[in-house]
Amino acid sequence: MTTPDPVxxxxxxxxxxxxxxxxxxxxxxxxxxxLLPEGTIYLDxxxxxxxxxxxxxxxxxxxxxxWGTGLIGSWNSASWWDLPAKLGEKIAGIVGGGAGSTxxxxxxSINLFKAASAALKMQAEDSPDxxxxxxxxxxxxxxxxxxxxxxxxxxxxxxxxLVDDEExxxxxxxxxxxxxxxxxxxHVNYRTGRLFDMGTTTSAIHAGGAMVIxxxxxxxxxxxxxxxxxxxxxxxxxxxKFLNGGPGSPAFIWVAEGLRNRFSQPLSGWWSHARPFExxxxxxxxxxxxxxxTGTQGILSMSVAGLGLDIHSRVDMxxxxxxxxxxxxxxxxxxxxxxxxxxVEVVTPREHAHRGSQVSIRHPExxxxxxxxxxxxxxxxxxxxxxxxxxxxxxxxGFTEVWDTVEALRDILDNHLWDTDAHxxxxxxx
Ligand SMILES: Cc1ncc(COP(=O)(O)O)c(C=O)c1O
Numbered sequence: 001m002t003t004p005d006p007v008x009x010x011x012x013x014x015x016x017x018x019x020x021x022x023x024x025x026x027x028x029x030x031x032x033x034x035l036l037p038e039g040t041i042y043l044d045x046x047x048x049x050x051x052x053x054x055x056x057x058x059x060x061x062x063x064x065x066x067w068g069t070g071l072i073g074s075w076n077s078a079s080w081w082d083l084p085a086k087l088g089e090k091i092a093g094i095v096g097g098g099a100g101s102t103x104x105x106x107x108x109s110i111n112l113f114k115a116a117s118a119a120l121k122m123q124a125e126d127s128p129d130x131x132x133x134x135x136x137x138x139x140x141x142x143x144x145x146x147x148x149x150x151x152x153x154x155x156x157x158x159x160x161x162l163v164d165d166e167e168x169x170x171x172x173x174x175x176x177x178x179x180x181x182x183x184x185x186x187h188v189n190y191r192t193g194r195l196f197d198m199g200t201t202t203s204a205i206h207a208g209g210a211m212v213i214x215x216x217x218x219x220x221x222x223x224x225x226x227x228x229x230x231x232x233x234x235x236x237x238x239x240x241k242f243l244n245g246g247p248g249s250p251a252f253i254w255v256a257e258g259l260r261n262r263f264s265q266p267l268s269g270w271w272s273h274a275r276p277f278e279x280x281x282x283x284x285x286x287x288x289x290x291x292x293x294t295g296t297q298g299i300l301s302m303s304v305a306g307l308g309l310d311i312h313s314r315v316d317m318x319x320x321x322x323x324x325x326x327x328x329x330x331x332x333x334x335x336x337x338x339x340x341x342x343x344v345e346v347v348t349p350r351e352h353a354h355r356g357s358q359v360s361i362r363h364p365e366x367x368x369x370x371x372x373x374x375x376x377x378x379x380x381x382x383x384x385x386x387x388x389x390x391x392x393x394x395x396x397x398g399f400t401e402v403w404d405t406v407e408a409l410r411d412i413l414d415n416h417l418w419d420t421d422a423h424x425x426x427x428x429x430x
Pocket of ligand 1: 110
């Protein structure tokens, strides 16, 4: 990584001023809970959160003691069987879900399939003519694919309709109708960082007679969420981004209290049975949250994910939100001020009420520019078309790192350092 100028002479914002803000940051001690390689500025915690400090030790305990010594007895003695619910309690505390509302299990895509199919079944009982599922055109594609797969399985007129983000923010003035059974919305757009208001959007959907499932992949652990207060029906999300669960760590599913015992899903494996060890050939769903489960879970991954959830359970999410907005304000101001001579466009909304915890900018050579930044140890990522994403994670990112990132960008753009063959080669994952 190059060392930027210690103090800017042309800008109202200075590096020294950023250092001062870091020194006064009430969240600064949380940085010690994470392990990051020396000299790296990690702005990709919205994709894969960095390692928690105790992760290796926790994994070692599970392997050596719980698995190695406890063997199969650890399903009881180490509470492996209860991990989905135990971790679910921690998530519920972070997203305002209430006690006994959430389990950690499977992937976000699989949990969406379970939740959407349970919601459509409820609607088929109450309002059988409603067969349309609305979701954002700009939703993370896996959500759209899962919903289309489900609609195809159901046949019988079920279909998915895509809506623009503006239509969602406006409360569905042109797309809500008595055909709509379900709306599936990602709370923060993965590409642009646009945030949707959960309370008012949920009310608009309910007023139209539809149910709503929120995908919290880009908001759980990033900002305060009040699932119960918002009146939402169901929610899903992952633990490996802002919640630092580890690569491929299991996802979660939350269901509103009044719907819990009506939740009936097609992936009705034995973990969701009322009495799984009776080995009864007849299926009978468990009461409450266990009925959202399917089968045996990855205990190693779950155990490590617990550490990230413990950190987030200790933190005041209002402080996280305040710092996140301050970091993204700084990022946007610096882009406006320091990159004004370049074809760079901020695509993240400038209004706080519509902004999640990332800044995305567009540049015609976005992929190569990001590659040049990564070469310097500043890690963000790239999403088509032309979007450079920078995740802002207040527990381990500071104001000085934002300053250094924009200065590195300026150097790369001013001096065309992105314009090499090496920076144009794409790996399987961008
Ligand atoms: C908003 C959103 N939804 C769903 C997914 C898919 O998650 P999974 O691969 O765990 O199924 C992702 C993955 O990044 C995502 O960002």
